[in-house]
Amino acid sequence: MLAEYVAWGEKITVGQIQQGMYNDLIDFLNFRVETADTCLQLIERDRVADALGLSRSLLENYLLFMLMCRGRKFFKLQDRTDLTDGQFKAYLAEQQASLKVEQEAGSTACVAVAKYPRARRHLMYVFEGLKSEDDDGFVVPIHYFHFQEFRPEVMRLKREDYFEYFEYPPDTQKILEGHQRDAAVVYKHYLSYDALLTCLEVNELVDRPAISRIEAHYTFLGQFLHPTHNAARDLRTGSNYYSGSPAIGMNSPNTPAARILAALYVCYLVSGFLDEIACLHENAPNKYIADPATTQLRRLATEVPEKFSYFWFLFNEPPLYDKFTYCVNHASNEELDAWGHYSNAPNDRIVFNQHIYEHLKEAMSAWHNGRAGNYSPPVG
Known part of the structure; x- marks a missing residue:
């Protein structure tokens, strides 16, 4: 997505009139893309907590960007x-x-x-x-x-x-x-x-369930930006071992789930940014943008919730694991029979789980329930 975004600049055909707002919003996005790229570098170096802290900044910028693009x-x-x-x-x-x-x-x-x-x-x-x-x-x-x-x-x-x-x-x-x-x-x-949340509501860009998801992600990511006891430690393997010796963080690595979670945040946020800038250019008057050339940009952004549907971010549908846990804990036998499979549980029944990291770790494991059946993890 980052590579396509950089290449996109040469594909846009500007109209007869240069409208500075489009250039300004691309310039705004350029520095968010830089932050996303920094997050990826941190993840590669196993600095997951720092990547999550920067993702909190990206999330807040994403909320603002939605309003700068569509807040009429x-x-x-x-x-x-x-x-x-x-x-x-x-x-x-x-x-x-x-x-x-x-x-x-x-x-x-x-x-x-x-x-x-x-x-x-x-x-x-x-x-x-x-x-x-x-x-x-x-x-x-x-x-x-x-x-x-x-x-x-x-x-x-x-x-x-x-x-x-x-x-x-x-x-x-x-x-x-x-x-x-x-x-x-x-x-x-x-x-x-x-x-920002109020303005998003006024502009009907989010509903109450989406705000609840924003609040949960914002609060979770905020643990790595503001002083929070054991937030970074809990991401590590052997997190309950205290050596008492000076170290850069801990001598044990971050868990695979923590690394995947950090990458998912970057992926979904970049996808959201690209969707906004693509929509802005596609809806621009022809005299400002003659050809937005967003086909490839949109294809890559759209693939994110399809390929990584096991992570429930802001606007994608409930993942299979959330449907599984709902059916295990709340669905009646009659409802399970009517739906045929837990994957068919209505989306509006599924409530977001606020425990982001622990929930993802559970979703990456296989589960069996006598009533709901089997759940297979999307990644090993």
């Missing part, structure tokens, strides 16, 4: 914490009714009013993305601008705590303080992890 909706917030819960519910209903009237009259660009899920008594006014003055059908996602303009140092660091070449006059200082407040608002509601 954005929202504005209205703080109504001055109201009681009862008053807020009444006010929300009133605003929704008022919006319906305005929409019928064609006097508003707002598409929805709803309760903001991540703050009490805040209204969320939803709008379509920013449209080009020259092309009303071409929408630029607001995350594209927020990401480019956001500076973490502006949000977090107070200028008076650090060296400056000269002292700013009071009016300039007030403007800079305003920039800091604005940056904090953008981060809180658009770029933080929680905000």
Whole structure:
């Protein structure tokens, strides 16, 4: 996939007009691809924990990239914490009714009013993305601008705590303080992890089960990015042996399951990135992209959930092992008879297992159950 992505650049045929957004998003992806390549190098050197930590960064960037490519909706917030819960519910209903009237009259660009899920008594006014003055059908996602303009140092660091070449006059200082407040608002509601999930929901790019899977993978990978007791140790063979001697990590290698897991994360994340960039170019106006040339790119990305279906990531279907364990623990004899085989259990019945690593180790072993039958591992 990485090789095809690099080769893809020579295949794209640009239209009559150069639209910078497409170049910018490829540039964004180039550095994510670099991180993916670094993960592969780490896995080859048996530095699995470090590869998983970088995969957490890739996952967060993937969520942002989805919004930069397909996030056509954005929202504005209205703080109504001055109201009681009862008053807020009444006010929300009133605003929704008022919006319906305005929409019928064609006097508003707002598409929805709803309760903001991540703050009490805040209204969320939803709008379509920013449209080009020259092309009303071409929408630029607001995350594209927020990401480019956001500076973490502006949000977090107070200028008076650090060296400056000269002292700013009071009016300039007030403007800079305003920039800091604005940056904090953008981060809180658009770029933080929680905000990304909210924006993905607003844009209907994920549903609640997908968010549960994102949360589980994000939390698991976060163990290798933030201090977490024994997270890296548990990936090793003989993880319960403590030598007490200085070493680079441990003298024992990572388990085969840990190495496969790290590779699966890279594979699925790269596949997701390529799917987004391919979709973006395929849906581009012909005047911007005359020929996206994404056939081979898409073929390789699509093969990932087909070849490695035993790993349940964000958007692929439940693996056979998850269906097997569901049927063993929850399906009735009547249901098993009706389905004929545990593989035919309905997808919407299968609940994601949050214990990512242990679950994969179990899925790589053979199992037998008197009611459900036999499960054969996809890899030895």
